[in-house]
Amino acid sequence: MADIFDVIADGTRRDILRLLLDRAAAGHDGTSVSQIVTELGVSQPTVSKHLKVLREADLVTVREEGQHRFYRLETAPLDAVDDWIVPFLDHAESAAPLEPVALPDSAAHAADVVGRAAASAKHAWESALKKLPGR
Known part of the structure; x- marks a missing residue:
């Protein structure tokens, strides 16, 4: 599996993840490749290439219906990012404690x-x- 930081380092992949997150929050049970292409304004081959990387990193799942594929965000792999970032946030908070409001x-x-x-x-x-x- 690719390093999660390498996967999310690419701006187009982050845009795809954000789009899938927004659509899931709006109640959609998946987003087609053509919807991603339309929303982001990038080519279908580019979207497919990035979706393959996201699938291999387990950040998205795919559901096939006939010739259509619908993608959903999977957030579990992002726990590794949280685990890496949290100590820095804890350190920043301890270095400059703020009074809760x-x-x-x-x-x-x-x-x-x-x-x-x-x-x-x-x-x-x-x-x-x-x-x-x-x-």
Whole structure:
């Protein structure tokens, strides 16, 4: 199996993973290759090549229905990334401890919604920039 860090180092593969995550969160039980091609604006051979790498790393599973293949995200292999990153986060927190701030439930919910919207907008912006000619 390929090193998970090598697999997720590629921007197109991260875009595919993000797309699969977003579609799963929206209730989709799989995403076809043609949907990925359309959403990301990359060629079908490129998407297929990256999906093969993601399959080999167990980051996606495929379900076949006739001639169509539907892909789903599998997050378990990303536990290795968490295991590697968490000690750095723990170290950063111990180096500069912050006082916890208790937010009212409504403010905590608003912060969560705004944070998710900002992350989604950033991803959409980055994806749109990649589609521009000359990029």
